Every structure is written in structure tokens, then in C-alpha cells.
Amino acid sequence: MLERLxxxxxxxxTCLEQEVDVAEVARIAAVSEYHFRRLFSALAGMPLPVYVRRRRMTLAGADVLAGTPTLLDVATRYGYGSGEAFARAFRSVHGIGPGEARRTGAVLTAQPRMSFRVVVEGSTAMRYRIVERESFRFLGRKARVPLAHEGVNAAAAAHVEGLDERAIVRMxxxxxxxxxEGILSAAVYLTDSREEGAEADYWVGVATGPETAAGELDVLDVPAGTWAVFDNHGPYPAALQELWRDVFTQWFPSNPYTSRPGPELLRTRPVEVGAETDSQLWIPVERGPSRGVGQRLA
Incomplete structure (x- = not known):
């Protein structure tokens, strides 16, 4: 698996001077495009398109400073149809436009190439089981919130506190x-980005039969599929945030499963911040190729 990655x-x-076929990149890695995007974002700390843009602009920066090709030639080389579009991309990475960089010899920002390597990890056992679940309907209330990797997510907490009494009684x-079972939270990611501040739909609700009447509650229909279920005990919310990180950086790379589209479900008992609690995390998965232990993105 390390070699494939x-x-x-x-x-x-090799594709930075043309349109990147992510499906082909994922095929070489022997995983689905969906899983490759999610895994890359979780491990690298940035979405794949951001990494591609930064790498392109790193190479383009060297061409700009060289002074030989025209700026339009550089833009065309890296797939930009206009100098304006190229200048926007260049500025988003380097903080200045290509014309200014060429005139002043300014210091630019480089994105190094990423590579996979073997890291000895996994000293803590992760308790999990695989569950086949029929289709169900998730009924509750949703809000769009930014991701927070550490500490309490203020927007998610405000959503919980703002639930009306009738909705709580119905749930x-x-x-x-x-x-x-029980009242759950669910995260539905809008893109493959797992960066701090990226938006997701945050649900509070319950898993019911596929034909349960929604009434005044919001509806999320979830198809049948396989789930990896992780039991967790520790201080809230730090232990949960560490569990989610470990699932993507340690469990997926060392087990024959890949992620699939679907909400990530969490059951936990409400407690004060820092208090110990038992939780359960449900991640939608599918059987994939076997992979070596301890592989992660360096």
C-alpha cells in the first residue's frame, strides 16, 4: 500500500501542467476517489485541490522569478486561460502578484512535495466493531457549522441549546x-475538506425506521450499508476529537476498509467540558483492499 500511495x-x-484526473490518482492508490479525497484531507490538513494549487504555484513561482517566459506563457503552462485567473491563484499562495514578484524579486512561498512513509504508531488499542445496518431515517434539527478540531464547537453548542422543546420531546x-439508539449528533460534510473552519451540516436527532413520519423535524434518509463503530471513554470533547483523528490517520491505513459517503454519527452523554464520558462513533465504510500497518502521510 505504501508503494501505491x-x-x-x-x-x-506529473499532472501539474494539466488538469488533474483525481479518479486516476485514486485508482493508482487502489482506493475510491471519495476515500482518497477524504483521507488526503484528514492526513495532510488541507483539501487535495488546495495542495494541487500550492504545488502548481510553487513551480510557477520559479518560472516567474526566472524571468525568461512571459507571464502569459507561465499562466498557459499551468492550465490558466487568462493572466487574471493565474494572477489570482498566484496571489492566493504567494501573497503578491506574479508581475510584482518578477519586478522586485520578492520572497515566495513553497509547498514541498508530500510523500508517504512508515511510522511506528498504534500503541493504544482502538475498540471497534463492524455493523451492517439497514436503511434508516435520521429525524432531527440541523444547522450549518464550521469544523473545530480542538475544544468545544461554539456553533454546534449553540445549535443544541437552541433546540425547541417540541422537537426535543418528539425526538x-x-x-x-x-x-x-438514543439522541445522536450527525455530521454531513459538504466537501472533502477537513480543515479547521470548513463547513458541515450538524444534526441533532434520532435514527428511526425508513418510513417514519417526520412531522416538524428535518429529514435525512440514510441508505443501507456498513458501519465501523468505535467505543470511546475519556474527557469531553478532547477524547472524541482525538478518536476521530486516530480513525483517519491510524485505523483506516491499517485496516481493509475505506470511507464511503454518509453521515458520521455520534452518541454521547452530555457532560461538562473536561468530564469523563462514554461515547460511540459510527463511521460509514466499505470493504477495500488490505493495507500495511502504520502507514500515514508524512
């Missing part, structure tokens, strides 16, 4: 179904 990044590097009435 490095081959995928090597192939990506409690429906909360005794098959697992995952």
Missing part, C-alpha cells in the same frame, strides 16, 4: 429504535 503522488506531480419519543 507514493505512486499516486508521483503521478499527481425522545422516537429514540428507542434499533442501534444507534
Amino acid at each position: 507514493n505512486q499516486a503522488l508521483d503521478h499527481l506531480e 425522545k419519543e422516537l429514540s428507542s429504535g434499533p442501534e444507534p
Whole structure:
């Protein structure tokens, strides 16, 4: 698997002067495009398109400073149809426009190539089980919130505190179904980005039968599929945030599963910040190729 991941990044590097076929990159890595995007974002700390743009502008910066080709030639080389579009991309990475960089010899920003390497990790056991779940309907209330990797997510907490009493009563009435049972939270990611501040739909609700009447609640229909279920105990919310990180940086690279589209579900008992609590995280997965232990993005 390590070799395949490095081959995928090597192939990506050869495509920087043309449109990148992410499906082909994922094929070389032997995973789905969806999983490759999600895994890359979680491990690299940035979405794949951002990495591609930064790498392109790193190479373009060297061409700009060389002074030989015209700026339009440089823009065309890296797939930009106009000097204006190229200048915007250049400025987003380097903080100045290409014309100014060429005139002043300004210091530019370089994005190094990423590569995969073996890291000895996994000293802490992760308790999980695989569950096949029939389709269900998630009924509750949703709000769009920014991701927060550390500490309490203020926007998510405000959404919980703002739930009306009628909605809470209705959710409690429906909360005794098959697992995952009880009142849950669910995250539906709008893009493959897992960067701090990226937006997601945050739900509070219950998993019910696929034909349960919604009434005044919002509806999220979830198809049948496989779920990896992780049990967790620790201080809230730090232990959960560390669990989510470990699932993507350690569990996925060392197990024969890949992520698939679907909400990530969380059941936890409300407690004060820092207090110990038991939680359960449900991640939608599908069986994939086996992979070596301890591989992650350096």
C-alpha cells in the first residue's frame, strides 16, 4: 500500500501542467476517489485541490522569478486561460502578484512535495466493531457549522441549546429504535475538506425506521450499508476529537476498509467540558483492499 500511495503522488506531480484526473490518482492508490479525497484531507490538513494549487504555484513561482517566459506563457503552462485567473491563484499562495514578484524579486512561498512513509504508531488499542445496518431515517434539527478540531464547537453548542422543546420531546419519543439508539449528533460534510473552519451540516436527532413520519423535524434518509463503530471513554470533547483523528490517520491505513459517503454519527452523554464520558462513533465504510500497518502521510 505504501508503494501505491507514493505512486499516486508521483503521478499527481506529473499532472501539474494539466488538469488533474483525481479518479486516476485514486485508482493508482487502489482506493475510491471519495476515500482518497477524504483521507488526503484528514492526513495532510488541507483539501487535495488546495495542495494541487500550492504545488502548481510553487513551480510557477520559479518560472516567474526566472524571468525568461512571459507571464502569459507561465499562466498557459499551468492550465490558466487568462493572466487574471493565474494572477489570482498566484496571489492566493504567494501573497503578491506574479508581475510584482518578477519586478522586485520578492520572497515566495513553497509547498514541498508530500510523500508517504512508515511510522511506528498504534500503541493504544482502538475498540471497534463492524455493523451492517439497514436503511434508516435520521429525524432531527440541523444547522450549518464550521469544523473545530480542538475544544468545544461554539456553533454546534449553540445549535443544541437552541433546540425547541417540541422537537426535543418528539425526538425522545422516537429514540428507542434499533442501534444507534438514543439522541445522536450527525455530521454531513459538504466537501472533502477537513480543515479547521470548513463547513458541515450538524444534526441533532434520532435514527428511526425508513418510513417514519417526520412531522416538524428535518429529514435525512440514510441508505443501507456498513458501519465501523468505535467505543470511546475519556474527557469531553478532547477524547472524541482525538478518536476521530486516530480513525483517519491510524485505523483506516491499517485496516481493509475505506470511507464511503454518509453521515458520521455520534452518541454521547452530555457532560461538562473536561468530564469523563462514554461515547460511540459510527463511521460509514466499505470493504477495500488490505493495507500495511502504520502507514500515514508524512
